[in-house]
Amino acid sequence: xATGGRLKNILPTVVTTGLTEARAKIFGHVLNPAGQRSPHKxxxxxLIGDKVAGWYPYDIKKDDPLVMARQxxxxxxKLEMLKRRGKGPPKKGQGKRxxxxxx
Numbered sequence: 001x002a003t004g005g006r007l008k009n010i011l012p013t014v015v016t017t018g019l020t021e022a023r024a025k026i027f028g029h030v031l032n033p034a035g036q037r038s039p040h041k042x043x044x045x046x047l048i049g050d051k052v053a054g055w056y057p058y059d060i061k062k063d064d065p066l067v068m069a070r071q072x073x074x075x076x077x078k079l080e081m082l083k084r085r086g087k088g089p090p091k092k093g094q095g096k097r098x099x100x101x102x103x
Contacts, residue, residue, distance in 0.1 A: 020033075
């Protein structure tokens with residue numbers, strides 16, 4: 001009679017364990033009976049890099065060397081114009097910080 005009582009207690013746990021294993025196989029879940037922390041939840045997610053990259057339009061300016069050369073030429077001509085008016089960047093060692101030291 002004592003073995004029958006033990007069998008009665010063991011049977012539901014065995015059935016539950018078998019059921020969870022079968023469920024995990026069918027639905028592709030990871031079986032974690034010990035309840036330990038696992039990175040599987042994070043690894044299961046889709047990668048978001050392509051989605052984020054899709055938010056931004058394609059910039060043709062970076063691929064075309066003629067466009068880049070034109071922008072550089074415009075930048076240099078603007079800088080030259082500012083220098084002629086005396087508004088360009090100071091020479092190295094003659095900025096605000098150097099002017100404070102010399103006073």
